[in-house]
Amino acid sequence: MVLLGLPAWLAGPYREEYPYVLAAMAGIGIVSSHVLRACFMEWRWMGMRMDRLFLRVILGSAVLGMFAGLLQAGLHDFAFPSADHVLGSGGRRLLEILLSWMLQLFVWAVVYVAYHYIVRSRLEELRGLRVETANREGQLMNLRSQMNPHFMFPALNSIRALIEEDPERAKRSITLLSAILRNAMATVKRTTVPLGEEIDMVRSYLDLESMRYEERLRVRFDVDTKLEREPVPPMMLQTLVENAIRHGIARQKEGGDIFIGAHIDDRTMVISVRNTGHYVKARGMQDGIGLRNSRQRLAHIHGNKARLEIRNDHGTVLCEVRLPYPAHEAVDNAHTLTQDP
Numbered sequence: 001m002v003l004l005g006l007p008a009w010l011a012g013p014y015r016e017e018y019p020y021v022l023a024a025m026a027g028i029g030i031v032s033s034h035v036l037r038a039c040f041m042e043w044r045w046m047g048m049r050m051d052r053l054f055l056r057v058i059l060g061s062a063v064l065g066m067f068a069g070l071l072q073a074g075l076h077d078f079a080f081p082s083a084d085h086v087l088g089s090g091g092r093r094l095l096e097i098l099l100s101w102m103l104q105l106f107v108w109a110v111v112y113v114a115y116h117y118i119v120r121s122r123l124e125e126l127r128g129l130r131v132e133t134a135n136r137e138g139q140l141m142n143l144r145s146q147m148n149p150h151f152m153f154p155a156l157n158s159i160r161a162l163i164e165e166d167p168e169r170a171k172r173s174i175t176l177l178s179a180i181l182r183n184a185m186a187t188v189k190r191t192t193v194p195l196g197e198e199i200d201m202v203r204s205y206l207d208l209e210s211m212r213y214e215e216r217l218r219v220r221f222d223v224d225t226k227l228e229r230e231p232v233p234p235m236m237l238q239t240l241v242e243n244a245i246r247h248g249i250a251r252q253k254e255g256g257d258i259f260i261g262a263h264i265d266d267r268t269m270v271i272s273v274r275n276t277g278h279y280v281k282a283r284g285m286q287d288g289i290g291l292r293n294s295r296q297r298l299a300h301i302h303g304n305k306a307r308l309e310i311r312n313d314h315g316t317v318l319c320e321v322r323l324p325y326p327a328h329e330a331v332d333n334a335h336t337l338t339q340d341p
Contacts, residue, residue, distance in 0.1 A: 020079070021075065021076070021079055024072075024075050025072055025075075028068050028071055028072060028075075029068070029104065032064045032065070032067070032068040032101070032105060033105065033108050035064055036060050036061070036064055036105060036108070036109060036112075037112065039056075039060050040112065043056075045057075046113070046116055046120075053113065057106065057109045057110070057113065058106065060105075060109065061102050061103075061105040061106035061108075061109055062102050064101075064105055065098060065099075065100075065101035065102030065103070065104070065105045065106075066098055066101070066102070068101040068105070069094070069097040069098035069099075069100070069101040069102075070087070070098070072097055072101070073086035073087045073094055073097055074087060156177075158173065158208065158209065158211075158212045159173045159174060159177065161212060162211060162212065166211075169211050172211065173208055173211050176204055176205075176207055176208040177208060179204055180201060180204050180205055180208070183197075183201050183204075190234055191231075191233070191301060192231030192232060192233060192234070192301065193231065193232065193233075193234045194228060194229045194230065194231065194232075195223070195227050195228055195229070195230045195231075195232050195237075195262060195271070196228030196229065198232055198234065198235075198236070198237045198238070199221070199223055199228070199237070199260075199262075201235075201238060202237050202238055202241050202260065203221075205238055205241065205242070206219050206241065206258075209245055213245075213249065213250075213255060215255065216249065216252075216254065216255025216256070217245070217249055217255055217256075217258070218255065218256070218257045218258070219257075219258045219259075219260070220257070220258070220259045220260070221260050221261070222259070222260070222261040222262075222263075223260070223261065223262040224262055224263050224264060226264070227262050227263075227264070227269055230269055230323075230325070230326065232271065232321075232323065233294070233297045233298060233301060236294050236297065236298075236321065237260070237271060237273070237321075239291070239293070239294055240273040240291075240294070240319050240321070241258065241260065241273055243291065243319070244258050244273050244274075244275035244277075244317070244319070245258070245275070247277065247279075247317075248275035248276055248277030248317055249275060249276065249277070251277065252276055252277065255276075256275060256276025256277060257274075257275065257276050258273065258274070258275045258276075259272075259273070259274040259275075260272070260273055260274075261274075264325055265322075267324070267325050268322050268323070268324065268325055269322070269323045269324070269325040270320055270321070270322055271320070271321040271323070272318060272319065272320045272321075273318075273319045274313070274316050274317070274318045274319075275316060275317050276316060276317075277316070277317045278312060278315075278317065279310060279311065279312050279317040291308065291310070294308055294321075295308050298321070298323075302323060302324060305323075305324045306321070306322060306323045306324065307321075307322050308320070308321050308322075309322075
């Protein structure tokens with residue numbers, strides 16, 4: 001309103017009525033825009049389709065702009081009785097005032113709609129991210145709950161086989177199993193664990209399995225010490241080693257070797273499990289629950305930046321997990337994206 005009144009003030013001498021007229025015009029603008037806002041809220045214009053909303057914005061701006069323009073014209077005629085009257089003249093000046101108010105209210109309405117669409121889209125994005133985060137947490141919990149029985153039942157079967165053959169070894173096996181299960185339960189609410197902690201758990205599991213397979217099971221480790229504190233999904237390496245024993249070593253009369261390694265390859269952490277045997281996947285056959293869950297957990301935590309591959313390699317079966325390195329930054333960025341957008 002100040003900008004609209006400035007040319008009139010500069011074109012002629014300053015008059016004491018100008019501040020009051022400008023204040024009255026500002027009041028007219030505030031009242032008319034609030035009435036237009038009330039129309040948005042009362043009739044829920046923001047929930048309509050864009051074509052219907054646009055039509056109502058035009059009509060609302062036109063009607064309220066006409067009332068505001070007529071009110072300004074009446075105020076002008078009252079404040080400046082000696083000047084040419086706007087009302088009753090039916091001239092160009094009245095039309096300009098009316099169109100000016102219609103345009104101002106239309107622009108105000110467009111800005112109002114744009115602001116609320118931006119806010120609404122932001123709120124929807126936040127809500128979607130919260131739902132996605134909750135879904136991911138629920139899926140991870142479900143996957144981990146499937147992993148524990150997947151490991152526990154074969155271990156119990158191994159102990160059952162030892163009870164009659166060697167009760168003392170069966171007792172030691174139960175002690176190892178209880179330690180493994182205690183660590184597994186401690187990781188239920190954790191998305192990741194340090195690789196060194198996972199390696200220790202795998203060593204305990206292999207000690208348990210070696211009581212059954214004895215000299216048929218030969219194990220070697222080659223883990224880069226720099227990677228011991230890197231985060232990995234809990235029970236992931238345990239699952240890969242279990243698959244290597246069940247589908248590789250257990251099917252060989254003479255047993256076999258298992259090689260577990262972890263190294264850095266071009267900003268990628270590579271965790272590998274190599275075992276004696278031959279990998280055959282029938283056409284259309286899906287991976288077992290262990291590998292399938294491991295792939296899903298990797299996707300939940302790292303997205304497409306991590307992958308799990310299994311293949312035959314020089315007479316052995318090689319299972320590799322590739323994770324972004326350093327993994328701390330990747331996991332932190334994923335948590336920031338989903339929890340604090």
